[in-house]
Amino acid sequence: MNFMQFLKSLDDLLYEVMSWVVFYPITFWGTLSRPWAMMDYADAQLELPEADQYGETLSPPLFLLLTLLLSHGIELTLVGESSLIASKHGLAALISDDTSLLMMRLLVFSIFPLIMAVRLVRRQHQGLTRDTLRQPFYAQCYLAGPFALMIGLGGLVTQTPWSWGHGAGLMLMAAAFLWYGGLQVSWFARKLELPIWRGFLTASIGMIESLVAIALLAPLLV
Template identity: 30%
Template sequence: MDFLKLLRSLEEFLYELCTWFLFFPRTLYRVVVRPRQMAQYVHTELTQKLENQFDDAISPPMFLMLAVLVAHGVELLMHQQVTGTGQLSRTLFGNEEGLLLYRSITFAVWPLICSVHLLRRRQRPITRESLRGPFFVQCYLTAPFAVALSTSMVFVRLPGELSTQAGIVVSVLSLLWYAVVQARWLKMTLQRSWLNTVLSTAWVLLLGIVINSLIGWALLAT
């Protein structure tokens, strides 16, 4: 009986894994081309029953983790595996699970910060339920940025001036895209002036950079 349950679990996992190959590029394309519509799509899907949510796409948190996984796959293909210098960083980066978890958390910092910022500006209580909607939207918007930025860093580390320049260009373009998308989303949700929106966007991005930099510094120092 337990063996049959295991087979059914493996069957479901295999099916889910195969659907990722279809829905990940499809969802990525929709987010890059139509980020505003995908934000509305999240709110619509969250009103459905749990088993029917995101039936024609990948759920936002899973989409963000898969984006990190794709970028990590590019890194492995280029033989640019990250290694730590401190004891804690060597332990964390010494296995694939730890490295992927670390990168997923660092990119998830921006969705969390932006979601909290939105709720505070709208003077709404910060609860698990109130965070869910904006956090899911932000996971969608952050995933293309995670793929592009992580991949660009791989090319920056490759030997050769051309690959380094290409990596820098891609990283700058990805950051610009992410900043514009964030500004448009904050403008739409907060209904504030463009000056206020730009300041909010700069604050969110800067705070995310500072937090991730502190995490990286702590890992390197221990």
């Protein structure tokens, strides 16, 4: 790579990173205010050529990653470095800095989109392939962003010295689960053309499977 090619690559990288400042809040607000439209948008974008995808928003996995980065930045401001970085037990020994901690959190919160997407594909009686899984996984990543932020903020508030912090943090995390779970119920009901009670059952099983997977992972980190 010659010097001019390097400058062009730097130009592209700088523009891409700075564009996140504009498109991240657009994506976040769209997910909060129009979750179904955003999920349908994610599905439709994957039908386009790769170069034309997500011209108006961030891609769902990038949105989830940046949301976790935002949550991590707030954590550093409020409570400082996570205890997981200092821990040398189990898989936590692999978390040696903020980057590896962020990647671990991305893995954990990606479990929810993955399991929900797998449940949808199986209930639709499609073959479980990389192609059939991609659309529902990407759509689910949009919902996982605000959910991860609310859970992260709730956990942070419980660690503050404020007298009301513990209760407020738990309430925020409960609200996150109610918001996320309610959207899952409606999503399964819409996608599978089910009555709402069956959508609730399908979503509940998916939530339980996700929490069990995370619970099995958690002891390895402490």
